[in-house]
Amino acid sequence: MMDDSSSLQNIPEDAQGVVSIVGDNVRRLRERAGLSLRELAARATLSTSTLSNLEAGTGNPGVETLVDISRALNVAFSELVTHHEPDVQVQRADEGVLARAAGGPFTSRLLVAAGGRSLIEIYEATMEPDAVYRAEPHLAGVSESVIVVQGRMRTGPVGADVELGPGDRATFAADGVHTYQALDPGTRAIIVLSYR
Structure with missing residues (x-):
């Protein structure tokens, strides 16, 4: 796994914020890997309903579950729990300090x-x-x-x-x-x- 320490500042402080970010990231990374819910659930040894709830932002995953998912997706743990920046970031000419x-x-x-x-x-x-x-x-x-x-x-x-x-x-x-x-x-x- 990669060193996750540089990404820690992107972790939200509230639990619901983390659950929402985790759900979005799991869905994005699963789709990027070309896996169905069922395929990822099997790789991570989870039930499909658990994974579905997690992606919907209604689950309450433990660290072990997130580690299993990160391994199944072959990504760093931090990629699941930190805010994902869009592929294209735009700063308009009148923006910025x-x-x-x-x-x-x-x-x-x-x-x-x-x-x-x-x-x-x-x-x-x-x-x-x-x-x-x-x-x-x-x-x-x-x-x-x-x-x-x-x-x-x-x-x-x-x-x-x-x-x-x-x-x-x-x-x-x-x-x-x-x-x-x-x-x-x-x-x-x-x-x-x-x-x-």
Whole structure:
């Protein structure tokens, strides 16, 4: 089985929430495996009615039952008890938390945060000329990639900044002070932080 510890934050606190999630997950995983209720029940040594009630969200499964089901489906236990993210996740252009720099025309919006042991964060940044945004050091070992989407800008560690245009990318160690400066109005960039 896989390590389930990274999924524990997706477990709801109320019992009915867990039962509902388990039912949805068992049904989804059973259908993905191409199994009927009867086939999965036989593999997990459960009655068909027990499995049917579980999928309907009305059962009250014990840990042993869930372990048997996870083995029969060949999935990690956590896949049964944690909320399943849809196959396609959408974040609209007007969604997400914006961070605006104090005293400067620099705005960033978190687009993606993913990873277990290695975290990656992806931001969309917009900036206007005539201001330099000075970023404080990130954690040791963090690297940053800046990809310009629109306009021109200067970015990089203090004293080693470079000029970038549309489609250009710069990658640098971000555990020191670094800067962003738009050279054109409406400059936009994608910033990728890689934590190791």
